Amino acid sequence: MRIFLEQMINGLTIGSFYALIALGYSMVYGVMKLINFAHGDLFALGSYLGFSLLVWGSAYVTSHVGLAGGMIAAMLIAAIGIGMAGIIVERIAYRPIYPAGRLPAVVSALGVSIFLQNAIMVAWGPRYQAYPVNVVPTVRFEIGGIHITLLQIIILILSFILLALLYYIIQKTTFGAAIRASALDRDTAALMGININTVIFFIFALGPALGGTAGVMVGMYYRQISFTMGWNYGLKAFTATILGGIGNIPGAMVGGLLLGIFEMLGSAYISTAYKDVFVFLILILVLIFRPRGLLGEKVAEKV
Amino acid sequence: MKSIKYLLVISLLVLALGISSLGVMAADKPPVVIGLQGPITGAWAYEGEMAKQSCEIAAQLINEKGGILGGRMIEIRIADDACEPKAGALAAMKLISQKDVVASVSTYGSSVCEPASNLYEKFKKVNIAYGATAVRLTERGLKYFFRTCGIDSAQGIFFADYVPRVFGAKRIAIMHDNTTFALGVAEETKKALQPKIDAGEVEIVYYDAITPGEKDFSVPLTKLRETNPDVFYFTGYYPEAALIVSQARDIGIECPFVGGNAAINDEFVKIAGIEKAKGCFMTQEPMPAELPYPESKTFLDAYKAKYGEIPSSPWPVYAADALNIIAYAIDKTGSTDSDVLAEYLRNEVNAVPGVTGSIGFTEKGDREGVPYLMYVVSEEGTFDIYNK
């Protein structure tokens, strides 16, 4: 039983990263119905930005604000940087294509993803970069035989804070209502006086910003980053969003955590090699029996 | 509007044909051109980059000594295969169809080397692999295929003999990442351990694969910890190896960690951090830094002078040796004909001093006498031969 608990924590840690990236993903996806393949690479760009900040800027920042401050500063700056990158990507690659529908936008997103991936390789070099070791002290706790590190706890807490914050903005504020309205139908929302451009601006800033923060967190937790990691995480985020139900932002959170746990179950109790096969099989079964994801709303087909 | 579209299509067709004729008229230039096929782009771009740099240094050293065949300089022609089978076949054909390319150093990945070597064989071009260690590549009786790197079975045999004897390990955990190379080493090690398993001296308590490119291995490692192994052998590549070691130490796996010859290098130490990397072992052919031979010293000094640091994995240095041995064979036989070269390389070449030690080829084209050593990562992160 003890092992199961520890594996559960491992699963949750993996899941919290998926949830965080899926959140940023479903912000864009929920409202614009755009499968933003570039989101994974914006996430990777975030981790590289965090890397540069921590390596070059860290001496200056940590001396003034201490270690925790350095970490927070890196995340904030990365979030702002990637938020701006998200807006630029939307402006150049997506805005001119909205009238042509969704399929060309997917090709454009793929183009941006390939471009960003290689831009990172050209800028930072093809080598694997490593986050500095002393960023977070590796303190290990042992509660009833279960090993959990300080960083694991910080990451879990931070993810849940961000998720709660986003949930509050989306579900409880009027601006959140505007976002949800434009998610359902952009044209009608515009008719109701919602300024769609600000909504799009906010989404393409906040979504990638969340992705950038997650990038820094992954960099700090695993300490190793590569220019190709964006692609895998992007695919996992898309899977989590669908699992949770399209357009349902809390759903993305649940979907991400569940995805982490499914991976853990597959890897621990079946075989690590067949892990992803197991995860995709579950996803397909979920969609066959609940063709709109776990929390997605039933949309009756009006005839 | 319509006419622009048709013009576009016609220009596309003409462009394609124009470029293709370019390939036909490459004139024959005095220098001896040797091809280098490697993953210049893609996930293994870093390995490709180091291989390119190593070959350039090797060529530079030969040219400084007056070149070969009475003053003809060595020139390298690169073909990128992005470590992908289809691109591998295309890159090989690109080098083959350029008549001035005499032979080629080809390539890093085993499953890319397979289609490429088939093409080199059909068009009678000597090709020497520097990173493809899959045993089967030399089982196919190819006449023009050689390799300067070792093969998986040699490493497996070394592990199976050394670890139970020296470490006294009874319970062995083996983890690979389902790539051609890592699975090859893991399978060969299991085969080599079989007699000891049958005799009951040794037991494989864990044998599974992780997915390359992932970051979080806490789940399989927790499973592995429960089998409390005496030794943990990871046969994959250094990016995953570094993550595995640090996560293993985090969740309390204290047994000695042994990496395959692609698992541990400077990158591994940088990513895992020194206090987790020190004390890790590695079944490894002689590392570039440790090569005691005079040729390796001059090569590494020249490399460091030009690029600021020595290559962080053994494969690029094998690429340099592949180029050296081709140049050596051309110089000694005085001809660039593939059959003459293949004949010479297979029979006459033995114990030729090279950057990675003495070079010689077995009947099947494998590298002769590649000594495997057990290295250990020291306190300062250097690699010392473990001679207990």
Place this chain on the structure above:
Amino acid sequence: MFKDNSVNMEMSVDTNKINENINSDKKEALETQELTKRFGGLIAVNNFDLKVNQGEISSLIGPNGAGKTTVFNVVTGIYQPDGGRVIFKGEDLAGNKPHQIVAKGIARTFQNIRLFSNMTCLENVMSGQHCRGSAGVWSSVFKSSYQKGEENRIREEAERRLHQVGLWKFRDELAKNIAYGSQRMLEIARALASNPDLLILDEPSSGLNDKESEDLMKFLKIVLKEDLTILLIEHDMNVVMGISDWVTVMDEGKKIAGGLPEDIYHNPLVIEAYLGKEEGEEL
């Protein structure tokens, strides 16, 4: 409240009984028996009986939200009924998919036009002929004589239908580029192209001006002669009164009256359902 309700029921039943026997000697093309359909808790159709006689134009009328379109969608197979039967040519259609029902001879149009907007008018009508053809992949790829013959037959039938609705001159025009009224007629032509025995029209006159409604009525009268039966769901009273041979009235999922147009026009229950009770009578 309950008592009051039952009184109305008896009264409506009597008038029904009178009209019923006038109607009984004709052969039914379509009949629904105790048809029921629930959406969650809401009972959209509450054991509803409908008779549509062969060769007649029947209308189904009722206030908005009475469940007309739901009945319509159950008959055409879009929804599966929760209870009761849909008898067509002696066979219960419940459980059939829409395309099977079309093959059995019931064609339909939609309340809001659903044409294949990016295909030409000719192709739209030819798609109606789809279930009447049987050329498979093999014969289509190798252009067998059977397939070519069938294609010509489909094309000719589509041509005839387009001429019938007077849209032949738009044959190569995209369906979405033609006028709204013509799109209505095109949708009817598409439905007719499957040579149905029963044509169900969902508010065909909505969005049409008086002249177009007039033409529509004349057209339906002509088409009726091809031994066709027509079921109309309609709001426009003068269209209903103008051409229907039989009218059934529905309210809150239940049938409240059925009869000749004149009787229905004066039937107090129908008026009440539409216009609500006069002031004084509320108990």
Place this chain on the structure above:
Amino acid sequence: MKLDKNIIFKNWLILIAIVLLSVAPFMMNNYWIDVFFFFGIYALLGLSLNIVLGEVGLFDLGHVAFMAIGAYTTAILNTKFGIPIIILLPVSALAAAGFAWLVCSPIIHLRGDYLCIVTIGMGEIVRLTLINNPFGITGGPNGVFGIDFPSLGNIFMIDNSTEFYFLIWIVVGLTILALINLQRSRIGRAWNCIREDEIAAESTGIDVRYYKLLAFILGAGLAGVAGNIYASKLMIVSPESFTFMESCMLFCIVLIGGMGSIPGVLIGAAAISLFPEVFRTFAQYRMLIFGAAMVIMMVFRPGGIWPRKRGAVEFKSLLLKAGRDNV
């Protein structure tokens, strides 16, 4: 029907293309012949995906799995039982088509993005299963090697680049003829009706489920054929050739070329396969330019280079409609 200048011009263009393609191998060195061979493979794969994505509008991002099934069927049957490649051509088409029928039947009712993620999942499951070498038949990451060349006894053997070049382009030619006939047939119309509006199609008598499944089966069969020719050319098949990125490239071929337009798909295949080779000299910057080119392509030609001519298919509403149905 008077032949207006447009149709004359188009027939001329097709003629020129055929002449160029048949003369080309004699003017190019082996490397460029092989590049055009892989162009042919991508053209065939593009045409196969075009049935599913272009004609019926089904969002398929796992199409390379069918090619993998075809390639591995050929590889395993040829290396283990020595069955000649020519006979394996139809066999691998049937295997891929059978696999498509088996896998797609339970999921065919899904719409838009849900179908997309399921096809991605299917593609990954196939690739990962091939890597994990169940029952030792797929050879794991090493793949299956030692596949023979297509040959009829010893009288006829395809082994050099030029013969493979003609093999693939003849198969592509035949496929184009078949697809044009299909497009103009009752089946082609049914597919396009489904793409326009599924509910309306069902209500005009088209068995939507059957025709969607038919599209997947035909598409998979063609991809299986491409897999067979690809395997016999490379003499080895390994999981690395069937990644999710390959499926994305096929998706781009159909989109960049023009959904549902056969000439468009050919141009798309040319762009996707020739572009990286032509710019190979730029090494790392090659993919940078490639990504940027895809974005620019979609911004200026969302309808594709050569959109399908059916009275000027208006692209906007076509896709917006597809977009709305996915909610």
